[in-house]
Amino acid sequence: MNSTVALLLCGPAALLTTAILGAAAGRHTAATRLVYGAAFVISAAVLAIVAGHLASNPGEAPAIALPLGLPWTGARFRLDSLSAFFLVVVNLGGAVTSLYALGYGRHESAPHRVLPFYPAFLAGMNLVVLADDAFSFLLSWEFMSLASWALVMAHHRDEANRRAGTIYLVMASFGTMALLLAFGLLAGPAGTYAFDAMRAAHPGPLAAGAVLGLMLLGAGSKAGLVPLHAWLPLAHPAAPSHVSALMSGIMTKVAIYGFIRVVFDLLGEPAWWSGIAVLLIGGATAVLGILHALMENDLKRLLAYSTIENIGVIFASLGLALAFKANAMPSAAALALTAALFHVLNHSFFKSLLFFGAGAVLTSTGERDMEKLGGLIHRLPVTSFVFLIGCISISALPPFNGFASEWLVFQAILRSPELPQWGLKVIVPAVGGLLALSAALAAACFVKAFGITFLGRARSAAVERAHEVDRWSLAAMAVLAAFCLLAGILPGLVIDGLSSVTLSLIGDRMPVQVAELWLSIVPIAESRSSYNGLLVFGFIAISASLAAFFIHRFASHALRRGIAWGCGFADAVPAAQYTAVSFAQPIRRVFGSFAFRARETVEMPAPGSLDPARLRVDMHDVAWEIFYQPIAGAIDFATERLNHLQFLTIRRYLTLVFLYLVILLLVLALWP
Amino acid sequence: MLELAVQGVQMFSVLLLAPLLIGFVRKVKARLVRRQGPPVVQPYRDLVRLMRKEVVLADNASWLFRVTPYLIFAATWVAAALVPTFASGLEFSWAADLIAIVALLGSARFFQALAGMDVGTSFGGIGASREVMIASLAEPAMLLIVFSLALVAGATQLSTVAAFMGSPEVGLRVSLGMSLIALVMVAIAENARMPVDNPATHLELTMVHEAMILEYSGRHLAMIELASFIKLLLYMSLIACVFLPWGLANAGAGPQSLAIGAAAYLGKLAVLALLLAVFETAVAKMRVFRVPDFLGAALMLALLGTLLLFVSRSL
Numbered sequence: 001m002n003s004t005v006a007l008l009l010c011g012p013a014a015l016l017t018t019a020i021l022g023a024a025a026g027r028h029t030a031a032t033r034l035v036y037g038a039a040f041v042i043s044a045a046v047l048a049i050v051a052g053h054l055a056s057n058p059g060e061a062p063a064i065a066l067p068l069g070l071p072w073t074g075a076r077f078r079l080d081s082l083s084a085f086f087l088v089v090v091n092l093g094g095a096v097t098s099l100y101a102l103g104y105g106r107h108e109s110a111p112h113r114v115l116p117f118y119p120a121f122l123a124g125m126n127l128v129v130l131a132d133d134a135f136s137f138l139l140s141w142e143f144m145s146l147a148s149w150a151l152v153m154a155h156h157r158d159e160a161n162r163r164a165g166t167i168y169l170v171m172a173s174f175g176t177m178a179l180l181l182a183f184g185l186l187a188g189p190a191g192t193y194a195f196d197a198m199r200a201a202h203p204g205p206l207a208a209g210a211v212l213g214l215m216l217l218g219a220g221s222k223a224g225l226v227p228l229h230a231w232l233p234l235a236h237p238a239a240p241s242h243v244s245a246l247m248s249g250i251m252t253k254v255a256i257y258g259f260i261r262v263v264f265d266l267l268g269e270p271a272w273w274s275g276i277a278v279l280l281i282g283g284a285t286a287v288l289g290i291l292h293a294l295m296e297n298d299l300k301r302l303l304a305y306s307t308i309e310n311i312g313v314i315f316a317s318l319g320l321a322l323a324f325k326a327n328a329m330p331s332a333a334a335l336a337l338t339a340a341l342f343h344v345l346n347h348s349f350f351k352s353l354l355f356f357g358a359g360a361v362l363t364s365t366g367e368r369d370m371e372k373l374g375g376l377i378h379r380l381p382v383t384s385f386v387f388l389i390g391c392i393s394i395s396a397l398p399p400f401n402g403f404a405s406e407w408l409v410f411q412a413i414l415r416s417p418e419l420p421q422w423g424l425k426v427i428v429p430a431v432g433g434l435l436a437l438s439a440a441l442a443a444a445c446f447v448k449a450f451g452i453t454f455l456g457r458a459r460s461a462a463v464e465r466a467h468e469v470d471r472w473s474l475a476a477m478a479v480l481a482a483f484c485l486l487a488g489i490l491p492g493l494v495i496d497g498l499s500s501v502t503l504s505l506i507g508d509r510m511p512v513q514v515a516e517l518w519l520s521i522v523p524i525a526e527s528r529s530s531y532n533g534l535l536v537f538g539f540i541a542i543s544a545s546l547a548a549f550f551i552h553r554f555a556s557h558a559l560r561r562g563i564a565w566g567c568g569f570a571d572a573v574p575a576a577q578y579t580a581v582s583f584a585q586p587i588r589r590v591f592g593s594f595a596f597r598a599r600e601t602v603e604m605p606a607p608g609s610l611d612p613a614r615l616r617v618d619m620h621d622v623a624w625e626i627f628y629q630p631i632a633g634a635i636d637f638a639t640e641r642l643n644h645l646q647f648l649t650i651r652r653y654l655t656l657v658f659l660y661l662v663i664l665l666l667v668l669a670l671w672p
Numbered sequence: 673m674l675e676l677a678v679q680g681v682q683m684f685s686v687l688l689l690a691p692l693l694i695g696f697v698r699k700v701k702a703r704l705v706r707r708q709g710p711p712v713v714q715p716y717r718d719l720v721r722l723m724r725k726e727v728v729l730a731d732n733a734s735w736l737f738r739v740t741p742y743l744i745f746a747a748t749w750v751a752a753a754l755v756p757t758f759a760s761g762l763e764f765s766w767a768a769d770l771i772a773i774v775a776l777l778g779s780a781r782f783f784q785a786l787a788g789m790d791v792g793t794s795f796g797g798i799g800a801s802r803e804v805m806i807a808s809l810a811e812p813a814m815l816l817i818v819f820s821l822a823l824v825a826g827a828t829q830l831s832t833v834a835a836f837m838g839s840p841e842v843g844l845r846v847s848l849g850m851s852l853i854a855l856v857m858v859a860i861a862e863n864a865r866m867p868v869d870n871p872a873t874h875l876e877l878t879m880v881h882e883a884m885i886l887e888y889s890g891r892h893l894a895m896i897e898l899a900s901f902i903k904l905l906l907y908m909s910l911i912a913c914v915f916l917p918w919g920l921a922n923a924g925a926g927p928q929s930l931a932i933g934a935a936a937y938l939g940k941l942a943v944l945a946l947l948l949a950v951f952e953t954a955v956a957k958m959r960v961f962r963v964p965d966f967l968g969a970a971l972m973l974a975l976l977g978t979l980l981l982f983v984s985r986s987l
Binding site for chain 2: 374375377378388392395396397398403407410411413414417422425426429430432433436437439440441443444446447448450451452455456457517518520526527528529530531532535536539540541543544545547548551554555556558559560561562563564565566572574576577578582583584585586587589590
């Protein structure tokens with residue numbers, strides 16, 4: 001059975017070969033097509049191997065140990081149900097992104113800075129998911145981080161991108177350090193770095209708490225949990241759009257894989273309070289992420305902030321699963337974990353789709369700033385249609401997929417009264433309220449994103465010249481839009497597909513859904529709750545067409561085009577439309593003073609003066625000011641002081657070395 | 673078979689009753705200020721007249737603007753058809769629970785806000801942006817109400833909730849009272865009624881709902897108007913079936929109890945419409961930026977209602 005894993009490892013190996021090819025031939029015009037074509041074929045092949053494995057022998061977890069890496073552990077790789085699910089997410093995303101890049105990549109101004117790193121990035125993500133010992137895991141994780149950093153720096157002549165790259169590198173190193181410490185604690189004094197040894201060893205409560213905290217720091221910083229999110233909205237949009245899609249849609253999921261692998265699999269039984277920490281961080285992340293997204297006018301940054309919101313939803317659901325698991329409620333824990341994994345899959349679909357759409361807008365207009373777009377629905381009909389599907393899905397509206405997974409999260413929240421602890425009983429519904437708030441704000445955010453970008457009238461000349469993008473890009477977006485609809489109307493199939501994962505991690509699964517009437521989903525019992533995306537979709541389609549038929553049969557057909565009503569001021573300039581800032585103004589007034597310490601000041605001209613009045617809005621990134629600036633200041637202060645050590649004489653250096661040795665010996669002598 | 677018939681009757685009765693309900697509310701409001709008021713069947717006439725008129729479409733309107741009225745109507749109608757009105761034994765009640773019904777209305781609003789922004793005038797934008805602000809507070813409040821109902825009744829399935837609320841084991845609970853107040857506040861905001869929004873205004877700066885649909889005319893406007901009538905009926909049915917479940921015919925009931933259920937339903941609608949008209953006549957519209965306070969109060973009430981359930985099982 002080792003052959004499956006060996007076959008799967010050929011995938012990353014082939015991707016790395018492609019990366020070397022890309023580095024060698026990066027400046028050649030055919031290289032773009034070659035690299036992305038190869039990446040597409042390899043991702044599809046890995047997907048086929050995983051599918052074949054799941055179809056033929058689903059219960060087994062084949063493993064392989066290669067004589068690489070640490071001499072006493074080797075490089076171990078294993079394919080269990082959790083790895084298989086995330087391999088599907090990574091390679092489905094990888095395949096569709098490569099398809100998109102076949103068209104999008106042709107517009108790349110510096111292909112030699114993208115082509116070598118793109119397949120390497122994909123290979124890194126595949127290896128993280130397959131790794132079965134701490135050393136390979138960390139090595140692949142770091143490889144993934146560095147490859148994506150190189151992609152962020154693809155357009156490094158832009159000052160903002162350089163800053164994004166620096167912050168990303170610092171945060172990625174910080175995250176890896178936290179992971180390193182977490183694995184160190186898991187390995188214990190014996191230093192057993194293989195995952196199966198860690199699984200067998202049960203750390204004490206203190207060590208387990210420390211591992212959980214370190215995983216929240218390490219995986220959380222990569223996934224974008226508040227307040228570790230600061231790098232994400234800078235780095236994700238800085239990369240080329242297909243890479244942004246991979247980073248936001250897929251790499252954050254690999255971070256979630258790391259969290260699930262350690263906390264649910266390696267750490268053993270969780271303490272009940274661990275759920276509270278994850279729940280609260282998840283809820284806060286969801287609300288703050290989407291509020292930031294609402295205030296954003298750059299389309300790609302808006303999408304990056306919305307990623308933070310979705311990560312919050314997933315982590316809140318994982319926290320719920322932890323709480324249920326700790327209290328020996330396996331069926332509820334399986335429900336919450338299924339909801340989290342379903343949302344992982346859904347988010348990888350619609351976030352990639354939306355970043356592709358943003359990339360299409362960028363290629364056809366050269367603009368990311370929504371204030372300069374508008375009216376693109378007339379110029380890019382197909383892109384705007386699929387982008388609309390992405391917006392509906394991410395806003396958790398039925399009958400699309402985002403709603404199906406959020407519905408499951410709410411169903412899991414409704415099982416909270418059975419929890420024995422008071423703290424959890426009170427916190428879970430409150431977090432449910434936060435998630436509902438973030439879902440409603442997400443709908444507002446994507447009304448803004450679609451409305452300002454695609455609807456209304458063109459706000460700049462660039463829009464007037466826009467043309468629909470190439471067929472590869474359109475095909476990739478159409479595939480993802482179809483996935484969004486399918487996962488929304490047939491959620492039962494996805495839920496049943498996830499059952500082996502929850503069985504292996506929790507020991508229980510959700511009831512079989514495929515057998516339900518009309519493919520509805522019934523998490524607990526039909527009298528309690530059920531939802532049928534297929535029927536809801538069918539009902540809406542039937543009643544809409546019924547209404548349209550009735551209207552066209554009996555009502556007037558007359559239609560006249562006229563100018564829009566402007567209170568008698570005909571033909572107002574497009575600049576007089578509602579802008580992105582004005583659209584978000586009511587929500588800024590409601591939440592801004594709390595979340596951003598927003599202040600509005602009006603500067604009125606002197607009486608009689610003809611100068612314009614000005615409205616100025618000051619907003620602060622509170623997390624940045626509270627956490628990052630003091631730390632950066634402290635580091636600056638320390639380096640300033642330590643700088644003197646660079647200019648000592650050799651005698652003083654020798655004295656320092658001597659003192660250091662004495663201190664070390666003293667410590668050893670006094671150690672109990 | 674009976675359930676299918678009940679479902680069918682229910683589906684078309686909400687469609688036919690909705691304009692009558694609006695006509696009744698308007699009539700009562702007119703009488704309360706000593707006006708004669710239009711006849712109660714006036715909304716039907718308005719709809720027919722709108723359908724006969726030509727559509728004047730703004731130059732810049734896209735396909736989305738023309739499709740939206742049908743989508744809004746369909747989503748609202750489907751949602752309304754799944755809320756028990758006179759009988760709880762609906763054939764398709766399992767297709768969507770209360771969370772899904774609320775989310776369906778969210779889909780309708782999503783498209784309405786987009787259509788408001790399609791033409792590219794300031795009115796559409798102002799309406800859409802205020803609407804999403806109101807929704808961003810009303811939706812979480814509504815979901816917390818659903819939470820408390822689900823915690824009391826042990827289900828989000830509306831027919832189960834209605835059956836439970838009709839049974840004697842409910843008792844008098846403080847949480848349910850809070851949920852009722854919160855639900856009424858949310859319903860007022862969702863239906864763009866006073867004091868959140870004035871359905872009769874066409875003064876540009878005070879409109880919310882009307883500003884979004886300002887560019888609509890003819891058959892498109894008829895669909896949107898009908899959808900908003902249905903939405904009011906939906907919320908009244910929801911309040912009636914959850915908080916006034918008396919007379920509601922249970923699943924598999926005979927024709928006699930169905931008749932009682934229908935009569936009781938009409939009576940409940942009349943009472944609620946009367947209360948709405950009196951309330952709307954008595955209050956003044958509030959400024960847009962007072963609305964968050966109003967809805968924040970609803971949100972807090974709903975949250976408090978949920979948390980109270982944990983403090984004491986009997987409250």
